[in-house]
Structures are given as C-alpha cells and as structure tokens.
Amino acid sequence: xxxxxxxxxxxxxxxxxxxxxxxxxxxxxxxxxxxxxxxxxxxxxxxxxxxxxxxxxxxxxxxxxxxxxxxxxxxxxxxxxxxxxxxxxxxxxxxxxxxxxxxxxxxxxxxxxxxxx
Numbered sequence: 001x002x003x004x005x006x007x008x009x010x011x012x013x014x015x016x017x018x019x020x021x022x023x024x025x026x027x028x029x030x031x032x033x034x035x036x037x038x039x040x041x042x043x044x045x046x047x048x049x050x051x052x053x054x055x056x057x058x059x060x061x062x063x064x065x066x067x068x069x070x071x072x073x074x075x076x077x078x079x080x081x082x083x084x085x086x087x088x089x090x091x092x093x094x095x096x097x098x099x100x101x102x103x104x105x106x107x108x109x110x111x112x113x114x115x116x117x
Contacts, residue, residue, distance in 0.1 A: 004034035016057045017067040017096075030058040035072075045080040064100035071095045078114070086114040 005013075008028035011020030016031035035053030042048055052073040059068055076090035092108040 002034065002036035004032075006030075006032040015055060017055050017070050019057055019062075019066060022061050022063060024063055027061060029061040032056055033070075047078045047080075048076070049078070050075045059099065062099045066099050067096055068099045069095075069097040069103075076110075084116050086116065088112040088114055 033055035037051030055070040090110040094106040097103040
C-alpha cells in the first residue's frame with residue numbers, strides 16, 4: 001500500500017504537519033508527502049510489516065519555530081498464537097524538524113495482544 005499527496009492548506013487532511021496557513025502572512029502552506037508499507041508473510045503464523053512516510057511543508061511558507069519535516073518509519077512482527085489470538089511487537093521512529101531549530105527524534109516500542117473476531 002502507498003499514498004502520495006501534494007497541495008496547500010492541507011491541515012484538515014493531516015498534511016503539512018498540521019499547518020494550513022502561515023500565522024503571520026495568512027498565506028496557505030504548500031506541502032507534499034506520502035507513505036508506503038509492505039506486508040510479508042514469513043510463515044503461516046508470522047507476519048512482518050514495514051513502512052515509512054514523509055510530510056514536508058515548503059519552507060518558503062514557514063516561519064521560525066514551525067515544523068518543517070516529519071519522517072516516520074516502522075517495523076512489526078505479528079505472531080498468530082491461536083486462530084483468533086495474536087501477539088505483536090513493533091518499533092516506531094519519528095523524526096520532526098523545526099525551522100531555526102534542530103531535529104527531534106522519538107523512538108517507540110510496543111507490545112500488543114490482539115483478539116480478532
């Protein structure tokens with residue numbers, strides 16, 4: 001699966017990292033981005049998913065302190081224990097850059113129990 005977007009004033013659609021218009025000039029913020037993911041069945045009971053995405057507003061439309069880029073990547077393993085019971089392990093990395101500042105990173109690990117019906 002994948003998706004690509006390009007446009008302006010995309011905050012209502014979660015594009016532009018939630019920024020629709022420049023707060024000073026009131027001009028719309030242009031942005032582009034997208035994501036892609038891949039699902040792999042390793043065995044009958046083990047599934048792996050990997051993916052990545054980017055959301056990048058045009059820096060010309062931004063002011064100091066605005067978010068200038070989001071990059072995300074993830075990988076997970078899902079094990080089927082019984083027919084309707086699964087266990088999942090996931091690693092998630094998010095990098096957010098700001099105009100006039102540095103890039104911040106967030107690493108997240110997740111363990112889940114899944115019941116399907």
